[in-house]
Amino acid sequence: MAEIFDLFGDPVPANWGQRGRPEHVPNQQNRNRVSLLVAMGWSNARIASALFITQPTLRKHYFSELKFRDVARDRLVAQVGVKLMDGVNSGNVSAIREFQKYLERNDLMLYGQTRQPEKSVPAAKPAKAEKVGKKAAALAAAQQPDAGTPMGELMMRRQQAATAH
Template sequence: MAQVFDLFGDPVPSNWGGRGRPEHVPTQQNRNRVSLLVALGWSAPRIAAALYVTPPTLRKHYFSELKFAQVARDRLVAQLGLKLLEGVNAGNVAAIREFQKFIERNDLMLYGQTAPQPRKPDVDKPAKAPKVGKKEAAVIEAHTPDQGSTLGDLMARRQQGLNS
């Protein structure tokens, strides 16, 4: 019997239109979705909700994808690496750059290191003086007389007399 598909390309169950709810039919696209979501660390109830199925239905039809939860992330990273390598082999410059970053992250992971963290500012370093704008600088300069001139010297003495 030939397989019948609905408008979305999903197979139509054999009991469609009969009594009861039709059984969920897993598709390759849904299998790929489940594998990706498992690799991203989603929980089974969350994946089931994303597929509009119940958790028991998810376990029944996608048990093989759920079984590889421990290695799903590694499989996803390996697949990403293969795609990057295809781009490198095709001569794609952006893929070459990304592949170099991919290799660096992998090497850091192999030796138990993490990516370098941005440096934190030193606590003992003195704080910078706030920047003074043009108008503020003019006011400060107006209140500080030039003692090289007679008038400036006179103003400086007067200010000292007022301050003492």
């Protein structure tokens, strides 16, 4: 029996028009969606709800996309790289810039740093003086009188006399 297709080219389920809900028919667009969502780290429950299907239906029809969960992100990144490389080969300047950023991100992932020459490290900054509170600053100022004023001169004489004895 020949398979029947609707106006959009999708196969029509066998029980179409009969009692009960027709079976979900996976198409390439939904397969691509599932692959993308798996690569983005979505859970099966979240993917199923995005496609308006149940989790058992997701596992039944999209098991081949779900089994590549471990490498899905790498496959997606590689696909983006291929598209960028196509743009670079065609001479697209913005694609060249994006491809350079793509390479830098890849190098960061592989080596933990960019392969660009290291920038000169500035000299170590001197340690900052410990901050003193208002009361401690006032107490320290009281111990160091200003010799330029008559009161400060008198206080200095008294301090010197106290330390001499």
